[in-house]
Every structure is written in C-alpha cells, then in structure tokens.
Amino acid sequence: MGSGESPTLKTQDAHPSILVIGKWIRHFEQWIHEQPKEQLYTAIAVVVATFLIVVIYRILNRSRCNTVVLSGLSGGGKTILFYQLRDGTPHQGTVTSMEPNIGSFVLHSELEKKGKIKPIHLVDVPGHSRLRPMLDDFLPKAAGIIFVVDALDFLPNCRAAAEYLYDILTKSSVVRKKVPVLILCNKTDKVTAHSKEFIRKQLEKEIDKLRTSRTAVSSADVTNEYTLGVPSEVFTFSQCHNKVVVAESSGLTGEVSQVEQFIREHVKP
Numbered sequence: 001m002g003s004g005e006s007p008t009l010k011t012q013d014a015h016p017s018i019l020v021i022g023k024w025i026r027h028f029e030q031w032i033h034e035q036p037k038e039q040l041y042t043a044i045a046v047v048v049a050t051f052l053i054v055v056i057y058r059i060l061n062r063s064r065c066n067t068v069v070l071s072g073l074s075g076g077g078k079t080i081l082f083y084q085l086r087d088g089t090p091h092q093g094t095v096t097s098m099e100p101n102i103g104s105f106v107l108h109s110e111l112e113k114k115g116k117i118k119p120i121h122l123v124d125v126p127g128h129s130r131l132r133p134m135l136d137d138f139l140p141k142a143a144g145i146i147f148v149v150d151a152l153d154f155l156p157n158c159r160a161a162a163e164y165l166y167d168i169l170t171k172s173s174v175v176r177k178k179v180p181v182l183i184l185c186n187k188t189d190k191v192t193a194h195s196k197e198f199i200r201k202q203l204e205k206e207i208d209k210l211r212t213s214r215t216a217v218s219s220a221d222v223t224n225e226y227t228l229g230v231p232s233e234v235f236t237f238s239q240c241h242n243k244v245v246v247a248e249s250s251g252l253t254g255e256v257s258q259v260e261q262f263i264r265e266h267v268k269p
C-alpha cells in the first residue's frame with residue numbers, strides 16, 4: 001500500500017510547477033506579440049551578432065595561442081627537438097638551417113590518443129645572432145617559449161646564453177603578455193651534462209651581472225624594453241613577471257616528456 005502511494009504523490013507535486021512554467025511561456029508569447037516587430041528583429045540581430053563575434057574571437061584566439069617558440073644558441077639541440085616532437089625521431093644528420101623550421105602538428109606521442117587533439121604550431125628559430133630578429137615575428141603570438149641550453153657544453157656558452165635569455169625576458173611582447181618560459185637543459189643523456197639546478201643558478205648569476213651593466217648604459221641607449229627583477233635584490237627567475245621554469249631533456253634519445261608537459265600546459269589539447 002505504502003509503495004503504491006509515492007508515485008501518486010510525485011505526480012501531484014509535479015503538477016503545480018508544470019502549470020507555472022506553462023503560464024510563464026504563455027505570458028512570454030503574449031509579451032513577444034505585443035512588442036513592435038522592428039524592436040524584436042533588432043534584439044534577435046544583436047543576440048546573433050554577439051554569438052558570432054564570440055565564436056569568431058574564440059576560433060582566432062585558439063589559433064593564435066598554439067604557437068610555441070624554440071629558441072637558444074646554435075648547437076643546443078633545437079632542430080633535433082623539433083623533429084623529435086613532430087616525428088618521434090631526431091633525424092640525425094640534418095644540416096644547420098638558416099631558415100626557421102615551422103610546423104603545425106599533433107605531438108608524435110599523442111598520435112595514438114583517441115579523439116580530436118589540438119595541433120601545436122612549433123617554430124624553431126635559428127640561434128645565429130643575425131637571425132635572432134626573426135624571433136620578434138613569432139614572440140607576440142607565443143603561448144610559450146622554450147629556451148634550449150646545451151647542458152653538456154654549458155660553461156663556455158653561459159655568458160652568451162644569459163645574454164640571449166636576458167633579451168627575451170625583457171621584450172615587451174614577452175613581459176606584457178607574461179609568456180611562460182621553459183629553460184630546457186638538453187643533452188642530459190651524457191653523464192657529464194650539468195644539472196638543471198646548476199644551470200639555473202649560473203644563468204641567474206650571469207643575468208644579475210648583465211642587469212647592472214645593461215641598466216648603466218640603457219639610459220643613453222634604450223635597447224631593452226623592460227628591466228628585470230627587483231632592483232635592490234640579487235636576481236632570481238622567480239622575480240620575473242612571467243613564469244620561468246627549468247627542465248631537462250635529451251632530443252637525441254627522445255627524453256622529451258618534460259617539454260611535452262610544458263607545451264600541453266600552455267596549449268590545451
């Protein structure tokens with residue numbers, strides 16, 4: 001008997017709400033009929049236009065935000081990393097290019113995954129100092145910057161790497177948009193490679209020195225658009241407005257999981 005009562009109670013409960021909704025719909029229909037036709041059409045046009053603008057903006061924004069830039073001195077392993085991320089092989093023996101390598105692709109490690117995966121737009125900008133201005137074409141569109149450092153032959157190149165990194169970290173396109181930067185210590189397949197902690201500390205020390213010398217001359221020769229860090233403190237990457245993180249990789253052996261993680265953190269699949 002008790003079990004037979006509950007369905008009857010439920011239908012009785014549901015009735016008033018359905019009635020209220022029906023009443024509201026009738027009110028709404030009546031209200032629509034009372035409105036002048038022109039006003040109604042204008043309102044519909046505004047709603048449709050807003051919807052279209054939002055959709056177009058999201059599509060444009062999506063394509064703008066999937067660019068990842070590979071930068072760093074020549075010989076660090078950018079080109080091998082590019083191929084490793086795209087094809088899963090280092091394509092050894094490729095000659096040093098004077099043109100940027102550009103490609104839109106789904107990461108090789110994600111090819112097996114089911115469902116639609118958003119491709120990344122990867123740009124490998126040659127490290128030669130004459131070609132560095134090319135970076136300015138890509139940085140404004142970047143969702144992330146990978147700064148590749150040769151962890152094997154690091155010390156002789158530390159100063160030059162710090163200078164290049166300083167220039168990137170003080171660019172207005174990077175600072176204003178807070179583009180995240182990954183300092184990638186590559187070639188860690190070799191036992192003599194320096195650790196990422198060591199590389200981070202050395203780069204911070206070099207940038208600290210550069211900061212003093214560059215700010216001294218910059219009042220006359222304004223080349224760097226922004227100053228780095230907190231003026232009265234020793235420089236650390238944590239003082240940057242944008243996120244700067246350090247990771248390790250070996251483009252040669254395919255140890256690129258930390259790079260892929262960084263990419264997917266900033267270009268959602």
Ligand SMILES: Nc1nc2c(ncn2[C@@H]2O[C@H](COP(=O)(O)OP(=O)(O)O)[C@@H](O)[C@H]2O)c(=O)[nH]1
Nearest residue numbers: 073074075076077078079080186187250251252
């Ligand atoms: N041991 C080792 N060598 C690497 C690695 N990545 C690149 N190399 C070597 O470093 C040299 C420069 O590589 P490349 O990709 O052309 O550097 P890029 O100038 O930065 O594009 C080549 O001889 C590569 O074989 C790595 O992960 N481990």
Ligand SMILES: [Mg+2]
Nearest residue numbers: 078079096097
């Ligand atoms: Mg190269």
